[in-house]
Amino acid sequence: MRIVGFPLDVSNIHDERIINGQSIRRSLIQATLDLVQTGDAEPSAGAVAVIAGLSSRTLAQHFPNLSDLYTAAFELAVSRAFGADRPVDPAAPLANRITWLVTDRVRLFEEWLPLWSFADRVRGMAPAIGVGVARLRELLRQRLTVWFAAELEALDPEARLAGLDSLDRAFGLDSWMNLRERQRLSPMRASKTWRFTAETIVQQALAGSPRASTAA
Template sequence: MTTDGRTARAERTRRAVIEAHVDLIRRGELKPTGAQIAAKAGVSLRSLWGHFGDLETLFEATGTELMRRLDDAYEPVDPALPLDERIDAYCRQRAELLEYIAPFARASSLRAPFSPALQRIRLRHIERAKEDTMDLFADCFEGVDPAVRRQAENAIGVATAWPMWMSLRDVLRLSVPESVEVVKRAVAALLSEVSSTAPTRPEPAMAS
């Protein structure tokens, strides 16, 4: 087999393993074993570990694939919309994303305390939410003290991330629309608070 052929075959195996991992979790198998993943992918267990080495490497690869899918599906909210419409659209968008990743987030919660790879993936999700927030609501942060800005950025990032959503959906047992309204209220309150700390701009001088 040529080098190109071996590379293509290796990539197909890796893709099959990642797809199998994703599919098993989506179907409710929150802690799939290597044997289950290999069987689902149609490869040998030896081949699976030959390509990924260990669970940490597989977690990193699967997390990266999920982030890629989310990036492909992402459609930015128009920052020119009125603030209340931006908040509504953004929180509904976050709800869709969080419902999509729900099985993977639940699976991650079982292993994350012992997995640096899963901890990194969780942080990447929150950092991405913070970046989106700062882009969409940049006008609310104009002139705000950097320390206050960081605090608000972290607060909104957590308010629109999985831990908050899990509390609403899995603990309080709220519906998706009810949960969206809670998140909207939290985001609106945080933005209002941070905006109130910005210095008041002087009124333009009237021409004589």
């Protein structure tokens, strides 16, 4: 996903005005994310300016609309969280891959709890964030096809789609949010519950796969 807040590579630019401008934008975007991480689901312009050590006037010069700042902050968070894929060994036992994926996503989704609340709160005033959320969901879904490529490829097209839908529900952000925010489980208990549920769903979703049958 393109990072709105960092549109230029300034490594070969010597114009101090451009360099300073990009530095200010970075500070404002980072200040927004810092506030979001503390639980502020809709940071005000004044709060962002204070955290960044800048004036509200400076913020307005770089981000005339708060929606642009919110979008830039969200896209930066996505780029940091999903910029690098964890290598997946397709030959590893299915049980191992389930464990690794649950571990990875527990860490990631726990970090994303305040960011998800932020996105849900401001997507009405920043439509681009709504688009970004949809892309994020698609990215998470696509990565499942990598983690479980061998099992999914062994299924016929209809079963493959149904299996991927089940995996997406099992390992999706909504599943983690349900355990943590609706059921109010602790991170440790939620992690254990999630893994048990995911293992059960995976075995059912990939029941037609020879590898899954062997792993079971």
